[in-house]
Amino acid sequence: MASTDPEPTLLVVWHSRTGASETMARAAAQSDNCRILPAGNVGPDDLMAAAGYLFICPENLAALSGGMKEMFDAAYYPVLGRIEGRPYATIIAAGSDGENAQKQLDRIAKGWRLKRVADPMIVNFDAQTPEAILADKTVPDDVIEQCRELGEGLAEGIRMGVF
DSSP: OOOSSSSOOOOEEOSSSSSSHHHHHHHOOSSSTTEEEEGOOOOOOHHHHHHHEEEEEETTTEEEEEEEEEEEEEEEEHHHTTSSOOOOEEEEEEOOOOOOHHHHHHHHHHTTTOOEEEOOOOEEEEOOSSHHHHOOOOOOHHHHHHEEEHHHHHHHHHHHHHO
């Protein structure tokens, strides 16, 4: 008898202020067993239903963006101890560095006992002036391809049970 259980999915969670993170999330969520949601629409049930995660957001003022942080704040305790061991990866859109946002996100994932399965991806947009920081971003084609490959690899690894 065939299983009626849904196929395990990769949840792509994003927050964006200038379009870069959303563009990268959409590129990463091309696989059939991906679900993509803006961080403001993600709740504990969404996290529980997913088999793995790709978190994509900008670094703002040397920290996770407020929208992504709010998602983690609201969902943290309801899923604590219930998603341990699930795979995750990250993409950070940065103006110059991105390391602190990456560290914050990894610390949250460590608390949830998630398992990093791909190297952190930090995309530096070299935005150093207020105008450049606030401007809509254009994601280079090679970065879009890297995002697509990362999402595809994560989704396939989850589907196959590799992670």
